[in-house]
Amino acid sequence: MLVKICGIKSLDDAIISSSFYPDYLGLIFCDSPRKINIATAKKIVNSLNNKKFIGVFQNNPIEEVLEIAKICNLFGIQLHGEEDPNDIEIIKENKFLAIKAFRIESSLPENLSEYKPDYFLFDKVKGVKNLNTDALKSYNLNVLFFIAGGLSSENVIETIQKISNPKFCGIDLASGVERENKKDPILLNNFFNVLKKQNFFGGQKVE
Numbered sequence: 001m002l003v004k005i006c007g008i009k010s011l012d013d014a015i016i017s018s019s020f021y022p023d024y025l026g027l028i029f030c031d032s033p034r035k036i037n038i039a040t041a042k043k044i045v046n047s048l049n050n051k052k053f054i055g056v057f058q059n060n061p062i063e064e065v066l067e068i069a070k071i072c073n074l075f076g077i078q079l080h081g082e083e084d085p086n087d088i089e090i091i092k093e094n095k096f097l098a099i100k101a102f103r104i105e106s107s108l109p110e111n112l113s114e115y116k117p118d119y120f121l122f123d124k125v126k127g128v129k130n131l132n133t134d135a136l137k138s139y140n141l142n143v144l145f146f147i148a149g150g151l152s153s154e155n156v157i158e159t160i161q162k163i164s165n166p167k168f169c170g171i172d173l174a175s176g177v178e179r180e181n182k183k184d185p186i187l188l189n190n191f192f193n194v195l196k197k198q199n200f201f202g203g204q205k206v207e
């Protein structure tokens with residue numbers, strides 16, 4: 001499994017999280033308790049310049065997304081709203097890794113195949129505890145996908161084992177490794193330990 005730790009809010013969060021060697025670190029630029037400003041994001045990326053930072057955006061004009069991605073020297077862009085499939089093409093043309101996220105309730109979106117990102121990310125809907133993994137059973141596209149939604153050391157293995165799809169490649173999490181709104185070394189350690197114990201840490205990236 002590839003791992004993306006999302007919602008990095010400070011240099012401390014970034015340093016602690018990257019000490020566990022996740023594949024990607026996420027910076028949230030849209031409305032969220034984990035929203036980061038451009039100046040802080042830029043400082044974090046420049047301080048850890050060998051790490052791959054993904055900016056998370058929601059329904060922003062694509063020109064604005066690209067401008068922020070360039071200012072902050074991001075590796076990739078995750079669109080988490082109702083963006084047009086063409087925005088994904090523009091992200092790829094601009095040489096950023098492109099992730100298209102969808103919040104999944106009971107089924108996959110009908111227009112999923114119109115999007116050609118590097119990865120999909122299937123997240124839970126707001127207000128529920130976890131992702132409905134049954135909804136992923138019909139996934140038959142060629143694009144690799146991550147899952148997200150309330151993952152923690154307690155439920156990650158059980159969740160991974162529920163998904164037997166060859167395109168399932170990664171997990172994304174935020175709150176499951178946070179205490180008092182900060183990334184927590186003990187929770188991170190527990191999380192990576194359970195992954196490693198089950199040989200679920202590591203995997204092949206698209207790039």
Ligand SMILES: O=C(O)c1ccccc1NCC(=O)[C@H](O)[C@H](O)COP(=O)(O)O
Pocket residue numbers: 005006007026028030031032033034056058080123148149150151172173174175176
């Ligand atoms: O996490 C947020 O606050 C958020 C808000 C708006 C858009 C996207 C957001 N998160 C991006 C993600 O990739 C996942 O939703 C997140 O990492 C999963 O978080 P959690 O359920 O707490 O593990």
